[in-house]
Amino acid sequence: MSIHIHETAIVSDKAIIADDVKIGPFCIIGPQVSIGAGTVLESHVTLDGDTTIGENNYIYSFVSIGKMPQDIDYLNEHTKITIGNNNKIREFVTIHRGTEDKFETKIENNCLIMAYVHIGNDCTIESNCILGNNVTLTGHVYVETNAIISALTPVYENVRIGCHAMVGGASYVFQDILPFTLAEGVKANSAFINMVGLRRRGFSEDEIRNLKEAYKIIFKRGNKLEEAIRQMQEKFPDDKNIKHMIQFIRESKRGIAR
Structure with missing residues (x-):
């Protein structure tokens, strides 16, 4: 076993893992998982299903990636998760693989996914996005590049968050947020242009x-x-x-x- 894999980790011999990947105590890595160079998994991380993790990601403790979606219509179709490079995924995040809608849940590069975020099936998060603590993407959500969703915000299915938009904390988003705007409220509406951002x-x-x-x-x-x-x-x-x-x-x- 690699010196970078803790002796208590359970890693399938079919998983594809770059030589310098660090896997901490009590992690579980399934047979269809691929992990790119420079990525670090702290303790108790579970990677399951057809999951591809790129390079130089840092995944904190108790994260679960690749479990089947919470969709009653899901019939065990072959779907996947793709995560790019240089992302930080904080404690207790859950990311579910896709359904027959897109067959993929995807996160691009340089994103910060804070603690307790849930990213549901078939979501796409483009590069350089920030999801605050306890953000919930219910499924089929599309987040364009450089968007920020603040803490405690649920986003309804099939909603899109436009590029360079910012959603205020504890908002409820059930319609699309226009690019370049600042949105907030229990029923989130665009309040003005996101000038500071x-x-x-x-x-x-x-x-x-x-x-x-x-x-x-x-x-x-x-x-x-x-x-x-x-x-x-x-x-x-x-x-x-x-x-x-x-x-x-x-x-x-x-x-x-x-």
């Missing part, structure tokens, strides 16, 4: 000014969404951020929280 990520003042105006067109002037889209296309024909907003609105299945 955008400035921290290097958005120019011109980009922020355009997004503020787009926000007013959508939320403050009584426009129906199609009329808001028309006005934004006329006023900002070349702004890539506004184009993404428009695409996000048009692809919404649950409606925009406003």
